[in-house]
Amino acid sequence: MTVFLLRRVGWAILVLFVVATLTFVLSHVVPADPAAFLAGQNATADTVARIRAEYGLDQPLLIQYLSYLRGLLHGDFGISLRTGRPVSEDLASFLPATLELLFFSFAIYVATSLFLAIIAAKRPGGRLDSGIRLFTMLGSGMPVFWLGMALQFLFFYKLGLLPLGGRFPLRAIAPPTVTGFLLVDTLLAGQPGAFLSALSCLILPSAAIVLNLLAVGTRMSRAALISESGKQYVRTARGKGVGPRRILYRHVLRNAMTPILASTSIQFGYMISWVILVEVIFDWPGIGLYAYQSFQVFDYAPVVALALVSTAVFSIINVLLDILYPIIDPRMRSLRA
Amino acid sequence: MLQIRDLSVSFGRRRAVDGVSFDVEEGEFFLVIGESGSGKSLTGGAILGLNPSGSTRTGSIRFKGREMLELPERELRHLRGDQIGIVYQNPLSAMNPVIRVGDQIAESIIVHGKGSGRAAATRAIELLERVHIPDPARVAQAFPHEISGGMRQRAMIAMALACGPSLLIADEPTTALDVTIKAQILELFAELRRERSLTIILITHDMGVVTQLADRVLVMYAGKVAEVGPVETIMNQPAHPYTKALMLSGAMSDAPFKSVLQVIPGSAPTLDARPLGCRFNPRCAYAQDDCRATMPSLRPIAGSLAACHHPLVGFRHSELVA
Amino acid sequence: MVVLSWLFVLMLVCFAVAPSLIAPRNPVALDILHRLQPPSFAHLFGTDEGGRDVFSRVVYGTRYSLGISAAIVLSAAVFGVVYGALSGVGPRWLDEILMRIVDIFFGFPALVLALAVAAALGRGLTSVAVALSLIWWPGIARLVRGEVQRIRERPHVEAARAIGVSPTSLIWRHILPFVMQEVNVRVTTDIGYALVAVTALSFLGLGAQSPTPEWGLLIRDSQDYFGSAWWYLVFPGVMIMATTAACSIIGDSLASHRESGVAP
16 A cells, blocks of 8 residues: 555656656747847847846756756746746745635536536436536537536626626635635634635635536446446345435445545546636636736746646645545555555 | 245336235245246245336235234334344445445344444444454445455345344345355355354355255246245255256256256247246247147146146256256 | 428538628628617628627638638547557557557546647647647547457458468558548538537637637627627627537537448
8 A cells, every 4th residue: 555655756757857847848949039039029139138047048958957857856846037036935825715716616616516426327318417428528518618607698798697707805804814725714713704705705716716616526436326226236225215305425435435536536637727727817826827927927936836727736636536546435545455 | 834825026016026925934045036027036036025116016924923015114113123134235326325334234233222322333243243354343344346246145145144143035145256265155045044043045046056955946937936846855856847948957067047048949029028827938848729728727746846837757966967 | 300401501511611702791890880889781780899790700710710610620530540550450569558548538638738739839829720730639449449459350451460461551441441431421410519619718818819700710709899789799709609519510410421331
């Protein structure tokens, strides 16, 4: 088990290394003059020369590459030209917002897709099943950025129910930062009103993400539930006099979790990508919006940081899932021992 | 204890079990035997209302005077596992792979409100000991895939016995077990019956089972009862040609049903292609015109009940062996 | 539905090949007097903030949006088929190495990497095409490799090998034709998904630049106006959705044909 985990972690580090190298090659080798690229279109020759020296771009590529890797190991992503601050500091202030949106959406996604799958699997082919399929297909058919804007149109412009964007109303008083997650911090500070404001800002961005992914998630969970319901151990449980609810929650659901988790990993990759798009649409102050605003002005370091951080988050989630499998399915423990 | 009258289990218009009647007495060891597709497992499942979705039951099943076909699902659920225990074949797939063996046994006790938590867990270990599992405390903590096939089948039996039922239905409990383990499991059934005065219905296609243990035998063919009677009569004086073929295969080897196919030409008819008249007639060496025209009904022949127009008389098992 | 989807794709092809014959107006000519007009007979899809005809822009945009998507998937397919076939028929060690490389691509959120690559290459549809091709091929390579290995085990291949058919001819005549059926299905469906990715990157400002009438860019440009001009947001989006749906429907129909057409 430990060996298995070490291998998984080693793999994650390899993937990060590949991403780091790829982005380095692209930003240092492909542009004819990276300094000019970094300085922007209207820079003077002087500025370009200064940047070249400042970034060590006058040194051999290999030396640059090694110092770049060494920097990454120490959490140094370079300096953002746009904000003038180290990218790592910017990340620290923007990452909690991204994670909050990501985890909130993920929780809603898991809960909703399971809930819909349970209802749909009750009578496969029934009216409810078809209805759920149609509804989720509709959501996944819409590009997530378009869906986000459509939600804005409906719930802000037409109904005026929810905010257009942002993470917290400008006029409201933000709670003291403890976890960086506004939903948690407002509760810790005992401000239920602020909690509701934070929640109202979260609803539309997460809805856009979740609606887009629901079709696949529900289909996977539904298939897993139906296949497990036909297994012989279900008949045994009925033979023991176990009622349908307990059969669903104690027997079927636990067995269905393994295939459901497997599909979750892939879906999480999409979710990270969608979060970035959604942050741009909803003006959500996370690392996606930060990187977006940076590359609008040809500031590339934040984009590299975004790629690395999201790969790291994705890897961590995958390792966590790998730890979860054998907890849920004991047969996997002996397989990996 | 159990009276079954004219029981049919149908899928749409097709009757997989077609008008089966028999009684099981208190404390009896009753054997139901037939090839796969004969409807024997459906008959067993029908007693508990555990038939596959899409099937309907008609007729009458009275258990301790109560009409099972009229009981609502809720009450049936109270009977299952409590009054009537059921053991399935192939315990590796019949047990939940992600729940510990002890917890699966305890669940029966918990859902029937006969003890909760710790009490049920202790009881589960006692039950494992009762079915002669060595180191029961350790096995209770194991997952099904971590113990041997014989142990799993014993654990299944412990699960069925958890609430002290008076009737145990065992649906091919020895399939997929090797010969020595099979004998041990059968011995366990015999022992439980002696010591607990348990009524047992054993459903099997395995002729090796018949001889030693059972009191009475019911032979099913293509959804119908071919013959029913005391085990000695069935063994020594089978009246139905199909029973005779079964005995012949059983006498030849311990091997399961494959050998019957060698003894009797052809194969059992599918649900859609049942012949007119006696359903066994295309494969029967003794078939005559009336066998192809009318379906024989059960009638007493030489100590048993058989559904045959031309029963075998004076046939002796010993002749066969010789 | 299948016929409808084919008709829709045929229409898109016409849009892409000869937009000037279909579009009623110049897609980039400004007409400030008629800015943000709702849909009417004069402007089927309304007008944008510069008074340009949204319908004409959508028609002209087909070439960019759909053309780039098709180019991405086709180039990824060419590379993926070669790569996957090599992995499928090659020796074990080669297969192992090639598939580990593919696995790396499944280790990160693909669209984020594409975003980083496109941003590094500079704005423009070419960058988007390169970036998305780079992340697109591994999926196809994995599919091809699996198919090759599956079909290699089939009796007709075994038989061909037994009678001494050369390895090259084995691959070209006995394995690849079956693999390609699978690839065709995948390519068809993937063009729809690539369209979503292309428009997403354009939406972020990485792809086509104004005033190119690319669909994703249209949606990006509508951001400041759609609250009062729904048509500006709705029609480009509907085109993307309809194209994606048509691609999946056609892909599904190809898949069912393949199942009935080939003896196992």
